[in-house]
Amino acid sequence: MSVLDTIYEEAKLNPQRVAFPEACNEKMLQAAYETGKEGYIYPILVGNESEIRALCKEKQYDTEVFTIIDIHDEDYRKKLIQAYIQLPTALLKEKALNRRMENPLYFAMIMEAVEEADVTFAGIDNTTGEVLLAGQTFIGLQPGISTISSIGLCDIPGYKGSEGSLLAVGDSAVCTNPTAEQLADIAISACDTVKSLLDWQPRCAMISYSTLGSGQGELIDKVVEALHIAQEKRPDLAIDGEFQLDAAIRPEVAAKKVNRESKVAGKANVLIWPDLNVGNTAVKLIQTFGHANAYGPMLQGFNKVVCDCSRGAPVSEIKGNVVISAVRAAGSKQ
Structure with a gap:
C-alpha cells in the first residue's frame, strides 16, 4: 500500500471541512465533488451560489454532496464578521472585512479563522502570492514562526x-x-x-x-x-x-x-x-x-492548514493534495 493510499484511508476515518473559494473552476469543482462523494472530506463551496449551482447542474453533480456558501448572504456574513472581530489575533475591523469578503478567497479564510472550516484550498484562479497574503492576514502564523x-x-x-x-x-x-x-x-x-x-x-x-x-x-x-x-x-x-x-x-x-x-x-x-x-x-x-x-508542496507555518495547489495540476493531483490537507488538519487538532 502506498503512502497516499494510507493517507486516503486515514482521511475517510475523520473527514474534515474543506472550503473551496474557487468553486466555479471546473477542475477544482470536480476535485471537491469526487473527494466529497467518496467520503474523504466535507466540501464547502464558497462564492456566488447561483453560479455554483448552475455549474453543478451543467456537470450533473449532486449538490447534496456540498455545503454551498453564498458570499452575498448578509446574515451569514455578519455572523462571520462578529465572530472574527472577537478573535485576539484579528487585524481588521468590520468595514474592512466587509469589503474584502466580496472576494471568495478572503471569505473562506475568515470561515476557517472562526472554525467554520478546517482547511482553505485554492491556487488555480488565485496566485501563490494572493493565497499567502490572505492566509497571513486572516489565519496568521504559528506562535514563534515568522516564515511561510x-x-x-x-x-x-x-x-x-x-x-x-x-x-x-x-x-x-x-x-x-x-x-x-x-x-x-x-x-x-x-x-x-x-x-x-x-x-x-x-x-x-x-x-x-x-x-x-x-x-x-x-x-x-x-x-x-x-x-x-x-x-x-x-x-x-x-x-x-x-x-x-x-x-x-x-x-x-x-x-x-x-x-x-x-x-x-x-x-x-x-x-x-x-x-x-x-x-x-x-x-x-x-x-x-x-x-x-x-507529494506537495504543502504550505506550512500558518496557524491552520492553508493550501496553494499548482495551476497546472491535474484533477488527480488536486484530489491527493486535498486529502493530504484534510489529514494534516485532523492531525493538527490532536
Whole structure:
C-alpha cells in the first residue's frame, strides 16, 4: 500500500471541512465533488451560489454532496464578521472585512479563522502570492514562526530509510534564499507538519556541503546558525546538523563522519535544504533518477492548514493534495 493510499484511508476515518473559494473552476469543482462523494472530506463551496449551482447542474453533480456558501448572504456574513472581530489575533475591523469578503478567497479564510472550516484550498484562479497574503492576514502564523515555507513528501522506490521508502524534504518551493532565522522556522514547521500528517517522531537534518565543520564558509555558517536558533526555540524537537546528505540518511556514513551522539545522523526522516537552488534541484533529481512520487508542496507555518495547489495540476493531483490537507488538519487538532 502506498503512502497516499494510507493517507486516503486515514482521511475517510475523520473527514474534515474543506472550503473551496474557487468553486466555479471546473477542475477544482470536480476535485471537491469526487473527494466529497467518496467520503474523504466535507466540501464547502464558497462564492456566488447561483453560479455554483448552475455549474453543478451543467456537470450533473449532486449538490447534496456540498455545503454551498453564498458570499452575498448578509446574515451569514455578519455572523462571520462578529465572530472574527472577537478573535485576539484579528487585524481588521468590520468595514474592512466587509469589503474584502466580496472576494471568495478572503471569505473562506475568515470561515476557517472562526472554525467554520478546517482547511482553505485554492491556487488555480488565485496566485501563490494572493493565497499567502490572505492566509497571513486572516489565519496568521504559528506562535514563534515568522516564515511561510513548504514541505514535500517523497516516496522513493528502493530507498530503505528510517521510514521505509519515505522522506520529507523542505523547503523546495517558497523561500528562495532563507536567512538563518527563516531556515530555523522551516525546520521547526517541517517537524510539526510530519507529526500532524504521518504521526512520525521527526528526526530533522540541516543539510549542507559540510558535516560538522568539515568545510568552511558563509553558506555553512548560515546553516549552523539556523540549527542553533531552531534548537533554542524548540528543544523538544530532534533537529541536528550541519550534515551532508549521506551523513544524514546513511547510518554507515554517519558512523564515520559524525563523531558524537546524535538522534538524527544516519536516520533523518526530514531534510532541510539550505536554499531553493538546492531544494528545487534535489527534488527533481529524486523524481528523475530515483523515480520517486513527490507529494506537495504543502504550505506550512500558518496557524491552520492553508493550501496553494499548482495551476497546472491535474484533477488527480488536486484530489491527493486535498486529502493530504484534510489529514494534516485532523492531525493538527490532536
